[in-house]
Amino acid sequence: MSPITRISTPAARERGAIILTFAMMLLFLLGFAAIAMDLGRLFIVRTELQTALDSCALAAAQELDGQSTSITRALNAGVTAGNLNNVNLQSSTWDGQSKLAAGDISFKSASYTATTDPLAARYAQCQHTQPSVKTWLLPALAVVGGFATPNSVSGTAVATRASAQSACPVPVGLRGRNSTPPDYGFTVGEWVTIYGKNIGAGPGELGWYNLDGSTNASETTAELGTPGVCGVKVGDVLGTPGAQNSVDTAWNQRFGIYKNSDSAALSHPDLTGYAYTAYNWKNTVPQNAYSGTAAAGSATSAENFLAKRASFASFDNTGTSLTDGSNIVYGVTNKLNSFKSIATPGSTGDHAKYGFSRRLVIVPVLTSSSAVADFACMLMLAPMTGPSDDVQMEYRGNASATSSPCTTNGIAGGSAGPLVPVLVR
Structure with a gap:
């Protein structure tokens, strides 16, 4: 019997070629699917991570006010804000x-060199890598193709502070002693008086002014409350209100001092209600109640505003008595008889629970025609003893100074005014 001879026909050869071609096409299709699915996921995770880093940098930059605690506050704010974002297909975990940590945040000076000096830090940088992003087809493609595939994404964000286009000031205007910026004749730390019975302010004085340009005295009280009026710009002309009737109520709430059924839960105080007058703070000009050291003869409880804010001190320092607080600040117990109660002190009290920064305020700097020329940062020193009584504020510098402790909400891009965080990289 003769051997069987197998003949390879053209059709058989074509079937083999088709199988080989299909296998190669399947490999390419697998690659395209990997790109569409896995690289798409990596892109989404990268976008989510960048959003978190942007939030981190903006929150951290807002705290860079040149104070000794600025970096500590910036680290806490940056980590908290960044981790509020969900990353990796909106995963809360x-x-x-690993989520953002303090080690992911660094700081740069004005010359953009690395610094850990809280007085010199001007830029906040948040940088993080999200590792081990889950992919499905890229690992298989790596096995077949023999090359490495990505499974992590990284991002960086840098922010600083820049002048806002508009501000959210209190309805008080400051007249400069001269027209020369940035301080208009004032010294950082000096006390300036609002003469309550005056209409408007003279050079070197403070006065009540309506931010909306009106002359209605009740509008002044409304603008002093929460949330107040924003959108005030350089060039706006403010209104001069008539006699004040109830502005002391809104003013004193910022110190945690309340009438009737008002309370800290309803009308938020500052983080401290401790007040400063020439009676309990004996420092000479510039008095610097914000960060200075109490001079000899000051009250035994006297410490600067930063220290009182850190301990959540009340108007009565560590107590809850309105009359005792009045005695500390004025030397008599009956200066605030029309008020009823004060916010409680300490880490578990009303100032800690309900308070936020309400005594460091933006104040318009005005021309003689009541037009806004600039913005100052000022500290509210003491409560008002009556709606028409004089009260003082401490000048803390131009609101656009890099060391200004005053911040505001707004869009960056202004030529003057309070600093707001802005992304720069």
């Missing part, structure tokens, strides 16, 4: 991977 970032898919079990």
Whole structure:
């Protein structure tokens, strides 16, 4: 019997070629699917991570006010704000991977060199890598193709502070002693008086002014409350209100001092209600109640505003008595008889629970025609003893100074005014 001879026909050869071609096409299709699915996921995670880093940098930059605690506050704010974002397909746990930590935040000076000096830090940088992003087809493609595939994404954000286009000031205007910026004749730390019975302010004085340009005295009280009026710009002309009737109520709420059924839960105080007058703070000009050291003869409880804010001190320092607080600040117990109660002190009290920064305020600097020329940062020193009584504020510098402790909400891009955080990289 003769051997069987197998003949390879053209059709058989074509079937083999088709199988080989299909296998190669399947490999390419697998690659395209990997790109569409896995690289798409990596892109989404990268976008989510960048949003978190932007939030981190903006929050950290807002705290860079040149104070000794600025970096500590910036680290806390940056980590908290960044981690409020969900990353890795909106995972609140970032898919079990590491979230932002203090080590992911660094700081730069005005010359953009690395610094850990809280007085010199001007830029906040948040940088983070999200590792081990889950992919499905890229690992298989790597096995077949023999090359490495990405499974992590990184991002960086840098922010600083820049002048806002508009501000959210209190309805008080400051007349400069001269027209020369940035301080208009004032010294950082000096006390300036609002003469309550005056209409408007003279050079070197403060006065009540309506931010909306009106002359209605009740509008002044409304603008002093929460949330107040924003959108005030350089060039706006403010209104001069008539006699004040109830502005002391809104003013004193910022110190945690309340009438009737008002309370800290309803009308938020500052983080401290401790007040400063020439009676309990004996420092000479510039008095610097904000960060200075109490001079000899000051009250035994006297410490600067930063220290009182850190301990959440009340108007009565560590107590809850309105009359005792009045005695500390004025030397008599009956200066605030029309008020009823004060916010409680300490880390578990009303100032800590309900308070935020309400005594460091933006004040318009005005021309003689009541037009806004600039903005100052000022500290509210003491409560008002009556709606028409004089009260003082401490000048803390031009609101656009890099060391200004005053911040505001707004869009960056102004030529003067309070600093707001802005992304620069």
